[in-house]
Amino acid sequence: MQKVFVLDAKKTPLMPCHPARARELLNKGRAAVYKRYPFTIILKDRVGGDVQAVELKFDPGSKTTGIALVGQFERGLEIVFGANLNHRGAKIKQDLESRRANRRARRNRQTRDPSYRRDPARFNNRRRTEGWLPPSLMSRVFNVETWAKRLQRLVPIISIAVETVRFDTQKMQNSEVSGVEYQQGVLAGYEVREYLLEKWGRQCAYCGAENVPLEIEHIKPKSKGGTNRVSNLTIACMRCNQKKSDRSIEDFLKRKPTALKKIKAQTKKSLKDTAVVNATRYAIGNTLKSFGLHVTFWSGGRTKFNRTQQKYPKDHWIDAACVGETGAKVYIPNTLKPLTITAVGHGSRQMCRVDQYGFPRTTAKKQKVVKGFQTGDIVKAVVTKGKKIGTYIGRVAVRASGSFNISTTNGTTQGISWKYCQRIQAVDGYNYSVHT
Structure with missing residues (x-):
């Protein structure tokens, strides 16, 4: 189970305690419940105390961001809090598209008196600020900022580690990385392999086999001028990889024109989720830097390397705990259950609902x-x-x-x-x- 956050009488954060200890303090009247989620108590008869260093870690994702608090104790590094933060970027995008469609329909609708449309266009006066991101992406940045601030008020955090890129594109484009490194799974190979697994759906690109060992395969063989760039790489099972050998993909799939067309189209696509994370990484980094704490940035390949070496299961909050150099050796109790946090917003500023034509169908909102x-x-x-x-x-x-x-x-x-x-x-x- 999660540790319980503790504040002293002056609301200064202390080290999280075991739930049994928190229950004892509450039963004796020495503490009161300060917050339910995440569960926090405030002491009535204590000010100050010894604290250990705690590192806040984020694993930002397109749909879910992992959060972990790792304490640096004498016995070693141990996670004291984990959470999965679900974003609402898709809902925001859907609402914006619906509003745009309604407004466009109203502007194009023929009415008896179009005089209200005779004003000069205002869209030419609009300017986007430097570093502007769409609202659906900024919501992810705001969620990370909000929870960093909340946890900083509840826990004595001294540093922040954040995974800013899921895949290190510089390492993926490095032509000096050899095929041996891909197969042996060194850190540079983890960047490429994880990207390709996500891009090709974790199945063989040629036969569609799943839950089998997959190898990195060159679409255009190196013997015929192919490179190690990710645009020329795919994932294949051992049987297809050996069967294709140094043949061209057109020759290998000449009897499967549909599969050939699909693979050629897929090679030109990038991961949408990766694009979202890469678009927000600088905004998240700059936001966390403003906290005045020591902030370090890491790649997703390093995270996966740390997690697989420690044989932890795949989960966002576990990935967060394994971010960075300190994630190479971190203890995660089997009894720890993460908190699932889902962003739902603070309500709508829309005064009333509209019908399919964009006209009001309800009355104005009452008091909130x-x-x-x-x-x-x-x-x-x-x-x-x-x-x-x-x-x-x-x-x-x-x-x-x-x-x-x-x-x-x-x-x-x-x-x-x-x-x-x-x-x-x-x-x-x-x-x-x-x-x-």
Whole structure:
């Protein structure tokens, strides 16, 4: 299980403690719950204390970013917190495309009085700032920044290690890397191999075989002028690799024109997820540098090398723990369960919903806060009378009438009065669940 974050009476972060120790402090009245996710307690009778160095590590991804906190103890490096942060970039892109389509349809629609369109065009006055990224990409940067700030307030972090590139393109383009290095799996080969495995779907490009040992294969044989550039490399099983030998791909697949066409098209494509990570790497790096901590940057090949050497399973938070030089030897307890964090946003600024033609179909929004509660807050409701007697803990959906809905693990209970509710944690743009 996760360690429990601890703050002293002045909200200064101390070293995380074992859940049993936190339970003891709470039962004795020496501490109170400060935050539910991630679970944090605040001490009532203590200020200051001895702390060890803690390193914050990120493994940024297109859809999910791994987060790990690694403590530097006398017994060695040990992870004390792990989390998978799910981004909402795809949802943001979808919403922006929907809004653009509605606006375009309204502008092109024939109306009786088009005078409101006679103003000069304003789009020529718009300028993008230096380093501009689309909102769907910036949301990933903001998520990393948000959680770096939150964890810095809860844990004595002294340094940050971040995987800025999933694949080191300079190493992949290095013509001096020999085929022996690819097969033996040295660090330079890990960069190329991991890229090709992702690009070709972890299956043989020629026969589609899966869950078999795969080898790096030259599409155009080196004996006929082929190079070691990634555009000339693919993944093949041993049987296909030996069968193709030094033949041209046109000769080898002359009886499979569909497969030949597919492979030629795939060689010209780059990984979309890789493009997303590479586009945001500088923004993430510059953001983390502003924290005033020592920041180091590493590649994905180094991460995978560290993880496979320690025989850890593949997961985002485990990859985060294995980032960098200190990730070469880090202890991960078998009982540690990562926290799953899903970005859901802070609601929509859209005043009302629209129909398929872009016209309003609902009334304007009412007040956002009702009786001190807001939709998305985590509340505890103890109902003492009526048909719904019981205790409910979950997310609340507010109504102007003061009769709320509470979503728990057992479903949604409707019509609970605000008088029975007590807020545990305010809505913060994220949903939480514990990985089992």
